[in-house]
Structure formats: C-alpha cells, structure tokens
Amino acid sequence: xxxxxxxxxxxxRHRRTLPWRGExxxxxxxxxxxxxxxxxxxxxxxxxxxxxxxxxDVAALAxxxxxxxxxxxxxxxxxxxxxNLHAAARAVVAAGGFPCSAAGLAELPGIGAYTAAAVAAxxxxxxxxPVDGNVERVTARLFxxxxxxxxxxxxxxxxxxxxxxQPAARARPSDFAQALFDLGATLCxxxxxxxxxxxxxxxxxxxxxxxxxxxxxxxAKKLRPVRYGVHFLLRDTAGHMLxxxxxxxxxxxxxxxxxxxxxxxxxxTLAEAMPFAPAALPWRAAxxxxxxxxxxxxxxxxxxxxxVPRLSDRAGFEVHVAGAxxxxxxxxxxxxxxxxxxxxxxx
DNA sequence: TACGCGTGGCG
DNA sequence: TCGCCAAGCGT
Numbered sequence: 001x002x003x004x005x006x007x008x009x010x011x012x013r014h015r016r017t018l019p020w021r022g023e024x025x026x027x028x029x030x031x032x033x034x035x036x037x038x039x040x041x042x043x044x045x046x047x048x049x050x051x052x053x054x055x056x057d058v059a060a061l062a063x064x065x066x067x068x069x070x071x072x073x074x075x076x077x078x079x080x081x082x083x084n085l086h087a088a089a090r091a092v093v094a095a096g097g098f099p100c101s102a103a104g105l106a107e108l109p110g111i112g113a114y115t116a117a118a119v120a121a122x123x124x125x126x127x128x129x130p131v132d133g134n135v136e137r138v139t140a141r142l143f144x145x146x147x148x149x150x151x152x153x154x155x156x157x158x159x160x161x162x163x164x165x166q167p168a169a170r171a172r173p174s175d176f177a178q179a180l181f182d183l184g185a186t187l188c189x190x191x192x193x194x195x196x197x198x199x200x201x202x203x204x205x206x207x208x209x210x211x212x213x214x215x216x217x218x219x220a221k222k223l224r225p226v227r228y229g230v231h232f233l234l235r236d237t238a239g240h241m242l243x244x245x246x247x248x249x250x251x252x253x254x255x256x257x258x259x260x261x262x263x264x265x266x267x268x269t270l271a272e273a274m275p276f277a278p279a280a281l282p283w284r285a286a287x288x289x290x291x292x293x294x295x296x297x298x299x300x301x302x303x304x305x306x307x308v309p310r311l312s313d314r315a316g317f318e319v320h321v322a323g324a325x326x327x328x329x330x331x332x333x334x335x336x337x338x339x340x341x342x343x344x345x346x347x
Numbered sequence: 348t349a350c351g352c353g354t355g356g357c358g
Numbered sequence: 359t360c361g362c363c364a365a366g367c368g369t
Contacts, residue, residue, distance in 0.1 A: 036365040043355065043364085077353030080367075112367045132365045150349085181365055190363065191358080221361090222350095251352065295352055328354060350369085357362085 001162060002142055002203035004169035004176060010199035011179035016186070019048050021178070026098040026123040027058045030088075030105075033115045033122075034081050041185070047076055058098075062089040070254055074325035079255055083248070084110025100124045113157075121173040127164050130177050131157045134184025140216035141188060144205035148217035156216075224293070229301045230273035231260030232283065233337055236311040239322045241334075242278060251294070256326045258333055259317065263299055273304075278317060281306040286336040292329040299329060303336040 015021065018041065020032035031051065035044045051072055055061040061069070066086060073082035088108040092098050099105045102120035106113065117130035129135065136149065139160045145152055163169050169176045187194045193212050195201045206212040234242040243256045261268055261276045270285075277283060286303040293299075311319045326334070 033365065038353080038364055038366055040355070040364050075354075077355090078366085080352065084367080110367065114366060118365070130365075133363085134365065178365095185365085253352090293354085295354095296350075352367090355364095358360100 001166070002200045004163060004166040006199040006203075007179050007183065008168060008172060008175060011175060011182060014182065014186070015178070016182055019045055024123050024174070026100075026119060027061075028052065029119050029123040030098070030111075030115070031085075033118045034085055034110060035076070037081060037115070038078060039076065043076070058089050058092050061086065062093040066254060070256070071325040074255065075328050075331070077328070079253055079327070081110055083254060084108075098123075102126055102128050118177060121177040123174075125173050127170045127173045129160045129163050129169075129180070131160050132181070134188075135160050135180050137190065137216055138180060138184050138188045138200075141193070141206035141212050142200065142204050144209060144211065144215070146215070146217060148219045150219065152216065224296060224298050225265065226298045226300060227263040227265060228267045229261050229263040229299065230268045230270075230276070230304060231258040231301055231333055232277045232304045232306070233258050233286075233334070234278055234281070234306050234308065234311065235322075235337075236308050238310065240311045240319050241322060241324070242311055242317050243320050243324065243326070244317050252327050252329070255330075256318070256320065256324060257330050258303070260301070263297075267300075268302075277304065279306070279308075281308070286338070288336050290329075290332040290336055292332055294329075301329075301333045303333055305337060 020028060023029055023032070032044070032048055035048055035051075054072055055064060069082050069086050073079060088110055091108055099107070101124070102116040105111050105119050106116035111119070114130050114132050117128040120126035121128050121130060136153065136156045139145070139156045140152065143159055145156060145159070147155060163176070164173070183198070187198045191213065195204070195207045195212060198204070201207050204212070206215050242259065244259050246252050246255055246257050248254045259276070259278045261273050274283070283304040283306045286305050290301045290303070291298065292301070313319055
C-alpha cells in the first residue's frame with residue numbers, strides 16, 4: 001500500500017489553485033463536483049464563477065425558475081445535471097440544509113457514489129475516498145490491475161477505499177481526495193505519465209513493470225452512427241427567432257432548439273422535411289451543414305430560413321432574441337444562418 | 348450490465 | 359481529421 005503521507009507532502013507543495021479549491025461550503029463543493037462530472041477544469045472554471053454570481057447559495061438556486069438555470073447551463077452539456085441540481089437544491093432547502101454524510105448526500109438526485117464521497121470528504125471531512133476516473137487510473141497503475149474498465153470498477157473502488165486505512169489519510173480526507181485528483185490530472189495522466197516526478201513511483205507496480213501507459217485497460221468501444229435532421233429558422237426584422245423548448249427528459253432535455261424534423265438514420269429530402277416547418281412560408285436553404293458529435297451518435301443538420309415582419313408568440317413556440325442561450329449543437333446550426341435581416345439592412 | 352447522455356481540447 | 363478523453367449519473 002503506497003504511503004498516504006508521501007502523497008500529502010507532494011500535494012502541500014504542488015496543489016493547484018482552482019476557484020473551488022480550499023472551499024468547504026457544501027453548496028460550492030457540490031456545485032463544483034457536479035460541473036466537473038465528465039467536464040474539464042478549463043471548461044468549468046469560468047462557468048462555475050458565473051454560476052455562483054447568479055445563484056450565490058442553495059436558496060437562490062432553489063428559488064430560481066428552470067428557464068434561468070437552463071440559460072446558465074447552456075453549452076455545458078449533460079443537461080440532466082442541471083435538472084437534478086435544481087431538484088436537489090429544492091430538496092435541500094425543504095430539508096433545512098445539506099445532508100452531512102456520503103450516505104445522505106447520495107439520496108439527492110444527481111449525486112452518485114462518487115459525488116457523495118467527494119462532497120462528504122471535502123465539505124464535511126468524512127474519511128472516504130471518492131473514486132473518479134483519476135482515482136481509477138492511479139489505482140489501476142499502483143496495483144497493476146489488468147482487468148479492463150468498466151468491469152474493473154468495483155475492484156478498483158475496493159482498492160482505493162483502503163487508502164483510508166492509513167492515519168495520515170484519515171487525518172486529512174479533504175486534502176487526500178484532492179491530492180488524488182491533482183496527481184491524476186498533472187502526473188499520473190492517461191498518456192505519458194510523469195513517473196519521474198511522482199511521489200508514489202517507488203510504490204507503483206505498473207511503473208515497476210513499465211506498463212503504466214497501457215493502464216487502465218478499457219473495453220472496446222462501439223462506433224457512432226450518423227443521424228440527420230432539417231431545421232427551420234424563422235426570424236423577423238427585429239432580429240428575433242422562433243425557438244421551442246425540448247421535452248424535459250432525454251437528449252438536450254428542457255433546452256431550447258430550432259424547430260425541425262426528428263433526427264433519423266437516413267438523410268431527409270426537402271419534401272419529407274417540409275411538413276415539419278413551423279409555418280407555410282417560402283423557405284430557402286442555408287448553405288452548408290452543421291455537424292455535432294454527441295456521445296452516442298453524430299448529428300448532421302441542414303438549415304432552412306424564412307423571415308416575417310414581426311414574430312409573435314404562438315402555442316408550442318417561444319420568441320427569443322438572437323444570441324439566446326442554446327446548446328452547442330444548436331449554436332452550430334444557427335451559425336449556418338447569414339446575419340439576421342435587420343443586421344443585413346444595417347450593414 | 349450496458350446504454351443514454353454534451354462538449355471542447357489535444358495529439 | 360479523428361479518436362480519445364475529462365472530478366459520472368440514472369435507468
């Protein structure tokens with residue numbers, strides 16, 4: 001078992017400065033952990049700061065309408081996180097505060113085993129080891145665990161949990177967790193790990209065998225199918241556009257989109273797509289195609305354009321200004337449109 | 348267990 | 359250009 005104190009000494013010298021680092025407020029720790037789920041530090045940092053300025057505490061978040069949260073989360077991806085964040089904030093306010101144990105935290109929506117352990121360790125000092133991708137990689141290498149992910153997850157979690165058997169780790173659960181994150185992020189990286197700088201290199205079975213770059217092993221991935229859609233952008237001379245809100249669950253759930261066809265495996269002919277237009281108008285095709293890669297398929301969208309003098313509200317649609325907060329897939333689609341009519345006249 | 352669920356950066 | 363990857367969760 002690698003000594004916890006070696007890692008903590010390294011951490012005390014090399015810890016990164018991050019907006020949420022050193023924070024023990026459970027709201028802020030929770031928010032940072034949710035934002036960081038499958039999302040890079042670089043992407044999260046500005047969004048975390050902006051989010052806190054808008055929703056400074058759990059009461060503010062709980063009181064906010066969904067539309068405000070959707071706007072704030074637009075572009076960050078995995079929108080179920082935002083929906084669960086909202087529901088959890090309301091549960092926390094109703095309960096009078098955050099649960100202060102990993103077990104209690106794990107009952108909140110959007111908080112799984114990892115996030116529960118991370119918040120419990122960082123905000124409440126509970127002696128638990130949060131096991132994320134970093135910790136899995138570090139652990140797989142330390143013990144030269146050859147079994148591929150995701151099957152090896154339980155085994156790696158059990159190995160990682162044993163770090164907490166050491167008094168040095170139990171004395172500083174928050175720092176120990178974040179030290180593991182930093183080790184995985186800066187030295188024990190997926191490619192070309194910097195073993196020469198690693199405080200645990202002398203205790204690493206993979207380094208001893210020279211197999212660190214091939215661990216952790218991963219199961220083969222499936223290929224991503226292509227899907228197609230045609231969308232209809234209706235604008236007015238004031239620069240407004242007609243959007244609609246997607247159903248509350250599923251892909252891009254609760255987020256704004258440009259109206260259009262469903263996304264299917266075969267490309268659409270214009271005649272097939274036209275019944276999905278929000279109005280009978282002289283639609284013209286924008287040039288080009290927007291591509292966007294989702295986790296499990298690649299989307300190729302074409303854009304049709306039409307203008308009316310003035311957009312008004314109607315059932316099932318919403319009028320928004322140009323520049324409205326939309327998911328990235330929609331932002332790329334909208335980029336196919338030339339400048340709005342009013343801008344054209346002005347320019 | 349395996350899949351659905353976003354996005355941006357990097358080699 | 360493209361596959362891989364990032365502080366996962368819910369079903």
